[in-house]
Amino acid sequence: MQDSTSSSGDARRAGTGTAPILGYFRWAFIVTAVGLALGAALGWQTTGTVGGTLTVFFICAVLAVLEISLSFDNAIVNANKLKSMRPEWQRRFLTWGILIAVFGMRVVFPLLIVVIAAGIGPWQALVLAAARPAEYARIMHDAHLPIAAFGGTFLMMVGLSFFFDHEKDVHWVRWIEDKMARYATIRGIEVAIALLAVLGFARLQPDAAAQQVFFSAAIWGLLTFLLVEVLGGFLDHAQGARKTAAAGGVGAFLYLEVLDASFSFDGVIGAFALSQNLFVIAIGLGIGAMYVRSMTIMLVEKGTLTQYRYLEHGAFYAIIALSVIMYAQSLFHIPEVVTGLGGAGLIGLSLWSSVRSNRAEAS
Template identity: 75%
Template sequence: MKAHTHQSSLGYFKWAFIVTAVGLALGAWLGWQTTGTIGGMATVFFICTVLAVLEISLSFDNAIVNANKLKDMTPVWQHRFLTWGIIIAVFGMRIVFPLLIVVIAAKIGPIEAIVLAARQPEEYARIMHEAHLPIAAFGGTFLMMVGLTYFFDHEKDVHWIAFLERRMARYATIKGVEIAFVLILVLVFSSFLEGEAADSFVYSAIYGLLTFLAVEIVGGLLDASQETMSAAAKGGLGAFIYLEVLDASFSFDGVIGAFALTQNLFIIAIGLGIGAMYVRSMTIMLVEKGTLAEYRYLEHGAFYAILILSVIMYCQTLVHIPEVITGLGGAGLIGISLWSSIRYNRREKAEHADARALENV
């Protein structure tokens, strides 16, 4: 993977730029086809741009977490994730997933769902919005477990918000502490909901928790079996499955939020697909440039952003929270963690310089 280290930062985004140009051209053509006016064409072009920006802002943390997992994967599996994994992420999550929701919720066939998306976008969007509560409970629970598992780790020795993270690392030896925390939150939030909504929330959250545990078990078993074959084969299929489910949980928010801007499934697919390509480029850049090792608190910022996103997803079952807040919150936290890392690096350099000056005296 280190072969491309000479590549400039912009070079990593070559494919993302190509997909952006093609996607926006497609969006403009779609606008012209559906409305037949320049105004309609410009509107669709603008919506595609906003969706792409929304997806990128929501996905900074996704790229950092991907890079964190990818750096331990074998080059073969890294390549598989960055090719097949991204195809699954773009097409599977941005196109197939919204269709599947409608297929399950409306109890209709996949072809009927596509026809519904094309001919009755309002009805399609209504079904998607009705499915929001269980999706938010499922995705929120999965992401919360991802975030908490990072902090509740007794081997973790680099702390950004030290007073909080040291305590979490200390309590990590208590078995199932993060599961207990999540279940308490599920009970608290479900108490604000009534009847069917409360049941749906609890069941979906438990499915989210079970999915996380199942992915961890499967990942552990697959990676352990590969390890027995060869120590170098660690981080293969298990890590791949984990990253795919993680990407799905991240994109829940973007896909549902996109329906607030447009009810056209094809415009949503273009906008979010463009965004997903930037996530891929960012992931490759972070892995190849060793950015995570260079900026020691960047991962912390990403995992805090995940925890906040999971709580926001829970809150969205009670009140509407604009996606702009979600995106800016995550990007802001990552920005602060990057600034803290730069400050730390400067301080270290200054201390090394002082130590050298003393040695030379």
């Protein structure tokens, strides 16, 4: 990739993309060591016992693995968008963007939910998280319905928009993808499909109040996706070549941030099943987020998406599956391990299909 050497410090070191794979995860390994050390220190401070320290250490490690397993598709989609961005905006996303992802979504976002749901100030929410973690976790759990509806709708639109593209000419599951590409010229077809899914799951909610909350949050998720698309399109078509290039980077940057937020909903909410301590959750999920960044850099630098042609397809199928799972979680609990393994399975299957296709062409 011509501009990839400017995408980050790791990218510059990688040069032509021939660096060892482990080299891309250098910062992720460093953050893992620091994060697990902080987790152990936090465990000792809160429990004062070796057993308690090891327990918190283990929970941080499990949360990191959970975040990584849930974010394979996130890294692939990030790489898909980054490869078309200017180098300076690649750098900005991989630096400032990851800070927003780690601290914004793993710390600020859970606090904001409690601030809005409980009607208290940010400082009171932070005190509540530190002093009364059980109450904090209860408020987060009660807010799961609108979060599932919002995030599920946004992710469904992301997945459908990939397949309903009349310019898309590489198909993995040809019998359905060929039809979706053909019908992509029908204006608003992906919006109609998403709204049908929203109406279907809204009707399954147990009472009228839950139906209204679900439908309202889902409409906001749809509106957010459309507004980000409109903003990106507007900025991309701004007058002036330099202005257009810079502004288009802003639109793509905002798109990736909202996308990362939607991916994070499931992990943040699910993390409270393992721990009610906000700081333990932030450490574990923050470690996982660094691996997402490293995987994104590797995919862009090595041109993996070009080499394995169906990898993107598997990721976007996983996104649609995740959106349906988030809808279903508004009705009953689905273990996070099912979500993670399901997405990883689809991506693994697409990778296997890509390897088979490459071998068939070579022979």
